[in-house]
Amino acid sequence: MNSKIEELKEKHVLLKAFPSIKQMNNAIKHICRLKIDGIQISVLGKLEDVDLYTNFTNYWTELKADYKDELKLSSNFGIVSNPNIGTIFITGFLTPIFLQKINGKSIGSMTTGLYGILRGLGIEKKSVLAYSKALNKGNYLLVIRGNKSELQEIGVNFKESA
Numbered sequence: 001m002n003s004k005i006e007e008l009k010e011k012h013v014l015l016k017a018f019p020s021i022k023q024m025n026n027a028i029k030h031i032c033r034l035k036i037d038g039i040q041i042s043v044l045g046k047l048e049d050v051d052l053y054t055n056f057t058n059y060w061t062e063l064k065a066d067y068k069d070e071l072k073l074s075s076n077f078g079i080v081s082n083p084n085i086g087t088i089f090i091t092g093f094l095t096p097i098f099l100q101k102i103n104g105k106s107i108g109s110m111t112t113g114l115y116g117i118l119r120g121l122g123i124e125k126k127s128v129l130a131y132s133k134a135l136n137k138g139n140y141l142l143v144i145r146g147n148k149s150e151l152q153e154i155g156v157n158f159k160e161s162a
Helices: 021-033 056-070 095-099 113-120 125-136 148-161
Strands: 011-018 040-046 077-082 086-092 140-147
Touching: 011 021, 011 125, 011 148, 021 040, 021 140, 040 125, 077 095, 077 113, 086 095, 095 113, 113 125, 125 140, 140 148
Parallel strands: none
Antiparallel strands: 011 140, 040 086, 040 140, 077 086
């Protein structure tokens, strides 16, 4: 068997915080219209004032439908209770990492879980702290992973729409 050198495109990450879910949804729809095949998207948001016993099922169903069908994100969806932020939802490619268990506890529910996951993606410490604060204040985090040229195209669009 002959050996072959495979050229792999290095993945990079782009993060953006949005103060409202509507603004974030519009950004994701815009990204989907760009028809960039190689990107992966995750969304993190803080769940506040959700009655987990009565209203949670409807809330979960609506969020999952928006992100899976309308926005064409992966069906990965989960919830973790982070001691520093509170209850957060996660959808997209990062969900399995947040839900992975170590000694019976999901990584996302650990005190340093969010920090460790974002740092593991290559995001600088200062930026991780800023995005963690934004999430804690109720902002939604859009995490996009792709190659450098794809993310530059998306980043330019973010700057133009600001």
